[in-house]
Structure formats: C-alpha cells, structure tokens
Amino acid sequence: MRAVVLRRFGGPEELRPAELPEPEAGQGESVIDVTLAGLNFADLEIREGVYAPPRLPAVLGADVVGRRRSDGRRVVALLRAGGGYAQVAVARDAYTVEVPAGIDDAQAVGLLEQGCTAYGALVTAGRLRPGDSVAVAAAAGGVGHLAVQLALALGAGPVAAVASTPEKRAFVRSLGAQVAVGRAEELGEALPNGVDLYLDSVGGRELRAGLAAVAPFGRLVSVGARGGLSDTLAMDDLTGRSVGVHGLWMQQVLAAPQVFARASGMLFTLARRGLLTARIDRVVPLSGVGAAHAAMAARETMGKVLVDVRA
Ligand SMILES: NC(=O)c1ccc[n+]([C@@H]2O[C@H](COP(=O)([O-])OP(=O)(O)OC[C@H]3O[C@@H](n4cnc5c(N)ncnc54)[C@H](OP(=O)(O)O)[C@@H]3O)[C@@H](O)[C@H]2O)c1
Numbered sequence: 491m492r493a494v495v496l497r498r499f500g501g502p503e504e505l506r507p508a509e510l511p512e513p514e515a516g517q518g519e520s521v522i523d524v525t526l527a528g529l530n531f532a533d534l535e536i537r538e539g540v541y542a543p544p545r546l547p548a549v550l551g552a553d554v555v556g557r558r559r560s561d562g563r564r565v566v567a568l569l570r571a572g573g574g575y576a577q578v579a580v581a582r583d584a585y586t587v588e589v590p591a592g593i594d595d596a597q598a599v600g601l602l603e604q605g606c607t608a609y610g611a612l613v614t615a616g617r618l619r620p621g622d623s624v625a626v627a628a629a630a631g632g633v634g635h636l637a638v639q640l641a642l643a644l645g646a647g648p649v650a651a652v653a654s655t656p657e658k659r660a661f662v663r664s665l666g667a668q669v670a671v672g673r674a675e676e677l678g679e680a681l682p683n684g685v686d687l688y689l690d691s692v693g694g695r696e697l698r699a700g701l702a703a704v705a706p707f708g709r710l711v712s713v714g715a716r717g718g719l720s721d722t723l724a725m726d727d728l729t730g731r732s733v734g735v736h737g738l739w740m741q742q743v744l745a746a747p748q749v750f751a752r753a754s755g756m757l758f759t760l761a762r763r764g765l766l767t768a769r770i771d772r773v774v775p776l777s778g779v780g781a782a783h784a785a786m787a788a789r790e791t792m793g794k795v796l797v798d799v800r801a
Contacts, residue, residue, distance in 0.1 A: 493576035494779045497547045499539030502780035513573060513580040521559040522567060522581055527574035528553035528599045529795040530632065534787055544572055551575040555589065555599040564589045566598040568744065575779055577799045585744055587754045592762050600768025600794040601757045608637035609753040610743040611689050611711040615736040620645030622686035625677055625703060627696055630658035630792045633713065635665055635769055637689050642666045643765040650677060650685065654789065661792050674699035684708060692716055706732040713738050769793030775801035
C-alpha cells in the first residue's frame with residue numbers, strides 16, 4: 491500500500507510518500523480500506539516530536555473513513571496510535587462508527603475527531619445549556635468551526651468567535667457566529683456581561699483573556715495550549731470571580747463508550763438535519779501531506795484538511 495512515512499522528527503519535509511506492507515488487525519480491530527484521512531493539529535506536534543512521540547518510522551494520521559474489509563460497511567474511525575495517512579488502516583472496533591446514509595465520506599471524517607472534541611468540551615465538560623452565551627477560541631479551525639455550529643444548534647446564543655484575520659472572521663460569521671473578534675481581550679467590549687461558556691484551545695495569554703471574559707458562575711473549558719501560561723492559574727483566579735475551569739481530552743471521550751456514542755450520534759444527527767457541516771478547506775494527495783502540514787502551521791487553513799489516499 492502507499493502511505494506517508496515519518497522517518498525522523500522535524501519539519502513538513504520529513505513526511506514522504508512510500509510503499510509499505512499493509513497493517514494487520516489484532517483482537518478487537520478491523521482493517522479499513524481508506525478513502526480519506528484527516529489532518530489534526532496534534533499531527534504537527536507529533537511530527538516535530540514534541541507531543542506523544544511515536545516509535546519511528548511512523549505513519550501519522552488520527553482519523554480515517556473508508557470500507558471495513560470484513561463486511562464492506564462504510565465506517566469512520568479514530569486511530570489513537572496513528573496510521574491514517576495510508577491506503578489501508580487498522581482501527582479499534584470500539585473507536586469505529588458506521589457512517590449513516592446521507593453523510594458522505596468527507597463529512598464523516600471531517601466531523602468525528604474534531605466534532606467529538608467540540609462536543610466533549612461544550613456539552614460533557616462545559617455543561618452547555620440552551621440560552622448560554624458561548625465564545626470559541628481559534629474558531630475558524632477544525633475544532634473551532636464545528637464548536638461554533640454545535641453551540642448554535644444546541645440553542646446557545648449569542649455565540650462569539652475569536653479568529654485572527656478578517657477572512658477567518660467572515661468565515662465564522664458565515665457559520666452563524668453573531669460576534670467575531672480578533673483576540674479574546676476584545677470580547678469584553680462586544681459582550682460586556684461576559685459569556686457563560688468559553689472554549690479555549692490556545693492557552694497562555696489568550697486563555698487568561700478568555701477567562702476574564704467569562705461571566706460569574708460561568709465555565710472555561712481548555713482542550714489544548716500553545717502559550718505556556720495556562721498552568722499558572724491560581725485558585726484566586728477562580729474563586730475571586732466564581733468561575734470554573736475544566737479540561738477535555740479526547741482519550742476520555744473514547745474511554746467512556748456512552749459519551750463517544752452520544753457525541754458521534756449527535757454530530758451525525760445534526761449533520762443530517764443540515765445544522766452541522768464540516769467545511770473542507772482542501773483535499774490533498776498523499777504527496778501533498780507535507781505542504782498541508784506547513785499550511786496548518788502557518789495558520790492558513792479554515793475548517794478541515796483532508797488527504798485523498800487514493801490520489
Ligand atoms: N483535547 C483534545 O483531545 C483535543 C482534540 C483535538 C484537538 N485539540 C486541540 O484543539 C486545537 C485545535 O485543533 P485543530 O485540529 O482544530 O487545529 P486547526 O484546524 O489547525 O486550528 C487551530 C487554530 O488555532 C489557531 N492558532 C493559534 N495559535 C496558533 C499557532 N501558534 N499555530 C497554529 N495555529 C494557531 C489558528 O487560528 P487563528 O489564526 O484564528 O488564531 C488555527 O486556525 C489544538 O490545540 C489541538 O491540539 C485537542
């Protein structure tokens with residue numbers, strides 16, 4: 491099979507197409523003939539060796555869609571140990587979902603990983619209620635653009651989006667965000683009463699500014715950090731303003747089958763009703779994975795980036 495292989499940690503140029511033997515399924519796993527694989531921000535950190543470094547050589551890629559070889563069913567799967575940038579992948583059955591009729595391959599793989607993250611953060615950890623005001627950091631990204639739509643579909647409002655460029659702010663407004671600002675610190679002016687729920691994925695100063703935008707008794711949920719300051723929060727930051735801070739890691743969503751089933755079921759139901767759409771930024775061939783990584787790192791992408799492993 492053809493795949494993209496990482497032989498040493500480093501820049502996007504380290505991602506190179508190669509011919510590899512097909513992986514074999516173990517107990518509780520299935521072989522999938524992949525059509526499309528997804529890119530996720532964590533892939534960039536894994537490639538650099540700064541997050542969950544795998545044993546090399548490795549095939550990265552955390553989400554795939556295709557046909558399960560054992561029964562020919564169309565399935566979408568989350569791969570916790572990578573293996574997505576390839577024509578054949580092995581997935582745990584527990585992390586695999588049959589794609590409902592009416593959802594195409596691009597939507598299925600565009601929704602599952604980042605959508606479950608958005609659902610876990612907003613609903614499971616964030617306890618979103620209809621009528622809550624919500625703000626989403628990095629709102630034009632893979633997780634962010636689904637979080638904006640999910641919050642709206644679940645009755646939140648107003649929903650505010652933080653995105654760095656005018657083009658990204660136009661994009662998040664096209665998704666229904668009523669407020670779009672360039673930085674979290676601008677939220678105070680736009681929503682002087684604060685927000686009930688803030689979804690952060692940036693950390694550092696942006697997390698602190700996001701926390702300042704949370705109304706008393708509101709919550710902030712963090713799904714990731716790049717700024718390095720997020721670990722300096724003190725209890726006084728919370729008690730002084732009666733706010734709560736939660737974390738969310740996809741591994742816990744997957745470890746709780748009922749949460750994963752609720753999240754994936756909700757995503758596909760909303761997608762079939764036209765209330766949730768994974769916006770596909772670009773679809774690249776296997777030879778274009780390195781360039782797609784570079785585009786994500788340069789903050790050029792909006793929505794989901796896909797790899798057509800047959801091309
Ligand atoms: N906890 C979990 O289990 C989990 C699961 C999935 C994803 N995540 C996290 O969620 C975040 C979003 O992931 P994603 O896959 O949606 O990524 P993505 O599509 O690349 O979106 C990331 C967005 O972050 C913003 N950003 C801020 N600082 C950045 C920087 N230094 N470099 C690149 N982008 C930066 C960019 O938006 P602006 O230009 O508008 O700032 C970019 O659009 C990541 O931190 C990821 O690790 C966590």
